[in-house]
Amino acid sequence: MKKKDVLPGTLALMVLKTLDVLGPLHGYGIARRIAQISGELLSLNQGTLYPVLIRLEQEGAIASQWGPSENNRRARFYRLTRSGQKLLHAETREWEQAAAIVERFFRVKVEDLQ
Amino acid sequence: MRVLRPFLIRLMNLAKGNDQARLWEELEEHHTLLTEEYIRAGMDKTEARRQATLAIGPMQVVREQYHAQKTFPVLENFVRDLRFAVRKLIKSPSFAIATILTMALGISATSLVFSVFYAAVVAPYPYRNANHIVQMGFAGKQGIRGFMAVNGTDFHAVRHAGTVADAMLTDFADPITTISGYPEDIHVARMSGNAFDFLGVAPLFGRTLTPADQNQPFVVLGYRLCRSHFQCDARILGRTIDFDHRQFVVVGVMPPRFAWEEAAAFIPLPADNNSDEGHPLYLRARSGVSSSAMASQMLSLVRRSVLANEGVALPSETRLVAIPYGQRSGDGTQRRMILLFALVCVLLLIACANVSILLLSRTSARGHEFQMRHALGASRRRILGQVLVESVLITCSGGALGVGLACAGVAVLQTAIAKSFFPAEAVLTINVWVVSFSTVISVATGYSSA
Numbered sequence: 001m002k003k004k005d006v007l008p009g010t011l012a013l014m015v016l017k018t019l020d021v022l023g024p025l026h027g028y029g030i031a032r033r034i035a036q037i038s039g040e041l042l043s044l045n046q047g048t049l050y051p052v053l054i055r056l057e058q059e060g061a062i063a064s065q066w067g068p069s070e071n072n073r074r075a076r077f078y079r080l081t082r083s084g085q086k087l088l089h090a091e092t093r094e095w096e097q098a099a100a101i102v103e104r105f106f107r108v109k110v111e112d113l114q
Numbered sequence: 115m116r117v118l119r120p121f122l123i124r125l126m127n128l129a130k131g132n133d134q135a136r137l138w139e140e141l142e143e144h145h146t147l148l149t150e151e152y153i154r155a156g157m158d159k160t161e162a163r164r165q166a167t168l169a170i171g172p173m174q175v176v177r178e179q180y181h182a183q184k185t186f187p188v189l190e191n192f193v194r195d196l197r198f199a200v201r202k203l204i205k206s207p208s209f210a211i212a213t214i215l216t217m218a219l220g221i222s223a224t225s226l227v228f229s230v231f232y233a234a235v236v237a238p239y240p241y242r243n244a245n246h247i248v249q250m251g252f253a254g255k256q257g258i259r260g261f262m263a264v265n266g267t268d269f270h271a272v273r274h275a276g277t278v279a280d281a282m283l284t285d286f287a288d289p290i291t292t293i294s295g296y297p298e299d300i301h302v303a304r305m306s307g308n309a310f311d312f313l314g315v316a317p318l319f320g321r322t323l324t325p326a327d328q329n330q331p332f333v334v335l336g337y338r339l340c341r342s343h344f345q346c347d348a349r350i351l352g353r354t355i356d357f358d359h360r361q362f363v364v365v366g367v368m369p370p371r372f373a374w375e376e377a378a379a380f381i382p383l384p385a386d387n388n389s390d391e392g393h394p395l396y397l398r399a400r401s402g403v404s405s406s407a408m409a410s411q412m413l414s415l416v417r418r419s420v421l422a423n424e425g426v427a428l429p430s431e432t433r434l435v436a437i438p439y440g441q442r443s444g445d446g447t448q449r450r451m452i453l454l455f456a457l458v459c460v461l462l463l464i465a466c467a468n469v470s471i472l473l474l475s476r477t478s479a480r481g482h483e484f485q486m487r488h489a490l491g492a493s494r495r496r497i498l499g500q501v502l503v504e505s506v507l508i509t510c511s512g513g514a515l516g517v518g519l520a521c522a523g524v525a526v527l528q529t530a531i532a533k534s535f536f537p538a539e540a541v542l543t544i545n546v547w548v549v550s551f552s553t554v555i556s557v558a559t560g561y562s563s564a
Contacts, residue, residue, distance in 0.1 A: 026140075026143070026144075027140050027143075027144050028143065028144045028147040028148065031144070032151075045169075045170065045171025045172070045175075045176075046144065046148070046169050046170045046171060047141065047144075047170040047171040047172070047173065047175070047176035048171060048175070048176060048179065050137060050140060050141065050176060050180055051176065051179035051180045051182070051183050054137075054180060054183045054184065055120070055183045058119065058120040058123045058124075058183065058184075059119060059120050060119050069143060069147065070147070071146075071147075071150075073143060073146070074139065074143070075140070075143045076136070076139075076140050076143075
């Protein structure tokens with residue numbers, strides 16, 4: 001299947017969810033998990049993760065600190081904050097609602113409308 | 115809160131400057147980890163590094179997006195565009211001079227004429243509701259044949275008439291004074307007790323005349339008299355001045371714009387209810403009452419008074435008309451001023467159109483420059499923003515120069531124009547309205563050319 005580009009605005013959501021499920025990660029870890037979860041169906045320039053990370057940090061949804069990476073080098077680890085969690089729940093609900101509405105339209109048959 | 119926090123952080127970052135050390139370090143580490151993953155997957159070292167670089171994506175884009183989150187891109191872009199625009203202008207001086215001068219001339223002409231217009235027509239008087247102060251004139255076949263004047267008793271009746279909000283009496287005298295050390299004439303106005311209240315102008319020092327001052331030897335000085343003959347400050351209160359050998363005590367000084375009928379000083383009108391002497395009457399109608407309604411009420415009052423005092427009836431075709439205070443002379447001036455102002459606005463429009471054409475022609479010749487910038491990654495919004503900044507820079511500098519020229523022009527006009535052109539109370543200065551109007555025009559021109 002052809003790879004799709006990430007929908008704008010959803011990358012932040014994916015980051016939040018990844019951190020929620022897997023706990024604190026550094027940038028590389030987040031990128032790998034997102035690629036994994038999407039089943040390699042998303043084409044993602046991994047560098048564009050970082051502007052999203054700094055934006056989420058500025059909004060207070062995630063917090064970061066330096067820590068040791070797998071090779072004992074320095075890496076920046078990100079974790080979800082409480083307000084980030086609330087944000088994640090709110091956005092998830094919105095997505096589910098939007099998806100539900102669209103699904104109803106896809107299921108509509110001619111007979112239903114008469 | 116979600117919006118406030120990033121805003122404040124961006125503000126702080128703006129002050130701290132461009133610091134991308136953290137981004138570099140994170141990206142380096144990311145690249146190293148990715149390379150190691152590809153090596154584990156079987157690539158050789160060089161290929162792994164290359165694939166890692168590709169996977170991360172174009173560095174410049176990442177850097178720009180990262181930086182855009184940290185500060186206010188709009189502000190930084192604006193500053194950058196401004197500097198670029200200035201450099202470009204310096205490199206093409208004849209174009210810059212042509213456009214800036216055109217805008218400047220258009221705006222200075224308009225500002226200047228508008229200042230004159232404002233001073234002469236719109237707001238020449240400092241009195242309260244100056245546009246509603248009227249005199250009643252007897253209308254004959256050849257125009258106005260005299261103005262209504264009343265004595266003390268009738269004045270009382272006028273003030274209490276249903277259509278009248280308030281009224282005042284003034285008349286004039288030219289006594290001899292020795293204020294300068296030698297005898298000379300001085301034009302003095304005698305005001306009814308409520309006159310200063312009617313006119314509604316606060317004194318510069320001291321106080322104005324009140325009904326309690328009737329028949330008292332108090333005088334309020336006009337500003338010009340005060341400046342020309344004395345050290346004009348609060349110490350003048352209490353000095354005495356003589357008019358026709360009578361001493362009057364100075365109780366107040368009026369501000370520069372108060373020059374009622376060009377009188378140099380103001381003394382109380384002697385209130386003598388028994389005298390038949392009539393004094394010129396000025397009135398203001400109650401709100402909602404038309405001046406013609408007030409005129410007809412005044413007419414019946416005059417008829418009654420004439421019948422009572424002189425036993426004769428006024429001719430039945432006598433008519434009273436309300437003449438606004440400013441219009442007893444110089445009526446044609448107003449219309450000419452309006453025409454002049456309209457013409458100068460057209461001039462400004464032409465100047466703006468010229469400048470717009472010049473700007474447009476210049477921009478259309480730069481097509482390949484824009485394509486190049488677009489290819490290098492500039493968004494359309496950025497390119498547009500830069501062009502906009504250029505245009506606004508040109509028009510606003512023209513506008514600023516124009517306002518400066520207009521200020522100089524006003525200074526020249528103040529000395530050059532005959533004093534009789536304006537009512538004595540008019541003050542010819544640059545107006546805040548003019549300046550803001552000029553700014554708006556400048557920016558609008560720049561914007562529309564972008």
